[in-house]
Amino acid sequence: KKNLIIFGTRPEAIKMAPLVNKFLKDNRFETKVCVTGQHREMLDQVLSFFDITPDYDLSLMKPNQNLYNLTGEVISGLKPILEDFKPDFVYVHGDTTTTMAASIAGFYAGAKVCHVEAGLRTNNMLSPFPEEMNRQVTGRVATYHFAPTLKSQENLLSENIVKENILVTGNTVIDALLESSSRVENIKNEDVIELNDVVDFTKRVILVTGHRRENHGQGFINICVALKAIAVQNPDVEIIYPVHLNPNVLKPVNELLGNINNIHLVKPLSYPIFVWLMNKSYLIITDSGGVQEEAPSLGKPVLVMRDTTERPEAVDAGTVILVGTDIQKIIKETQELLDNSERYSLMSSLHNPYGDGRACERIIKFISNL
Numbered sequence: 001k002k003n004l005i006i007f008g009t010r011p012e013a014i015k016m017a018p019l020v021n022k023f024l025k026d027n028r029f030e031t032k033v034c035v036t037g038q039h040r041e042m043l044d045q046v047l048s049f050f051d052i053t054p055d056y057d058l059s060l061m062k063p064n065q066n067l068y069n070l071t072g073e074v075i076s077g078l079k080p081i082l083e084d085f086k087p088d089f090v091y092v093h094g095d096t097t098t099t100m101a102a103s104i105a106g107f108y109a110g111a112k113v114c115h116v117e118a119g120l121r122t123n124n125m126l127s128p129f130p131e132e133m134n135r136q137v138t139g140r141v142a143t144y145h146f147a148p149t150l151k152s153q154e155n156l157l158s159e160n161i162v163k164e165n166i167l168v169t170g171n172t173v174i175d176a177l178l179e180s181s182s183r184v185e186n187i188k189n190e191d192v193i194e195l196n197d198v199v200d201f202t203k204r205v206i207l208v209t210g211h212r213r214e215n216h217g218q219g220f221i222n223i224c225v226a227l228k229a230i231a232v233q234n235p236d237v238e239i240i241y242p243v244h245l246n247p248n249v250l251k252p253v254n255e256l257l258g259n260i261n262n263i264h265l266v267k268p269l270s271y272p273i274f275v276w277l278m279n280k281s282y283l284i285i286t287d288s289g290g291v292q293e294e295a296p297s298l299g300k301p302v303l304v305m306r307d308t309t310e311r312p313e314a315v316d317a318g319t320v321i322l323v324g325t326d327i328q329k330i331i332k333e334t335q336e337l338l339d340n341s342e343r344y345s346l347m348s349s350l351h352n353p354y355g356d357g358r359a360c361e362r363i364i365k366f367i368s369n370l
Ligand code: UDP
Pocket: 010, 011, 014, 173, 209, 211, 242, 267, 268, 269, 270, 271, 272, 274, 275, 287, 288, 289, 290, 291, 294
C-alpha cells in the first residue's frame, strides 16, 4: 500500500510527524512525504527536530501569499506528484489551505483521502476563517476520518459520514508531545540560554501566542492593549511572546509591545523549546488550536483569545476559558488566575481530554486492516 502524507504549516507538521515516523518504520507500506511549504521557516524547524526529509517540496511560500494563489498552486503542484507516485492513500491534517487543497488533489487522483484531526466544527462557516470551510470541505472529500474525540465523531455522524469510516483516535499532538518529552527535558541550547538571559524565571511566566486571521486588525490591537495592562499591573510577572511571522501579527505586536520591561517578544521557538517553555509557564494565553490541546497535558491553564471554538472538550473539561479579544475580559481572567490560587490549582489539575499518545498506532492499525 502506498501512502502520501501532505502538509504545509507548523501545526500540521508537528501533528503529522509521529505518523510519518511510524509509517516509515513499517515495511507493509511505501510512505512518502510531500510538504507544500505554506509556512517555510516554522515548518523547517519542525522537520529538523523530528528528523523528517520530505520526498517532495512544493516550496510555495511567497511574499504577499494569498488564499487564491495558494489554493491553486497546491492543487496544480500536487498533480505531477500524484500522477508519478500513484498513492493508494493521501493523508491530510486539520484545517489549513494546504489541507483543503491537497484533499481535493488527492480526490482528483482517485486516492482514498484520510483526514487526520477530522470532525472539529464550529458550524459557523465564517469562524474561524478560512479554517472552518477548509475542514468542512476536507470532511466531504475524505473517505476515512480520524476523529480526535467522541465529540468530533458525533459531528461527522451528524453530517451523514458512515460510522465504519470514522475512527476515534485521540489527537496526534499528544503523541508528538510525549515522544518529544525526553528530548525536551534534556534541552540545553542557545535559545534557552538566550531566554535565560532576558527572562527572570524565578517570577511567574505568562506565555502568549497568537496568529489567527480572524484576530488580524482590531483583534491584535486589543490583545496588545490587554497584555500591556497586565504587564504594567503585575511587575512581578514575566510575559514571553514568541511572535508569529505573519506580517499582520508582527507589525502591531512590535509597535504596541516593543518597549515594555516585562514583555519579551521573541522569534517563533523550535518545538522542543516551546514545550520546555510551556512547562515553565504559570499560565498560557493563546488563540492557537494546538497549544490548547497540549497545555492541559502539562497542567497549564489556558485563556483562549477566540469567541467560538471547535475544541469544546477543553472548555467542558475546564482546562480552557474563552476570553475572545475583549480587553477587559482578557485582563480580568488573567488577574483572577494570578490572584486566586485555589482557582488556579483547580484548573491546572484537571484532566486532558485529547488522548493518550497512541493516536498514530490506531490510525496505522485501521489502515492496515482495510
Ligand atoms: N509552537 C512552536 N513554537 C512556537 C509557538 C508554537 O513550536 O513558538 C507549536 C505549539 O507547541 C503547537 C503548534 O506550534 O504544537 C501550534 O501552532 P499554531 O499556533 O501556529 O497553529 P494552530 O495550532 O492554531 O493551528
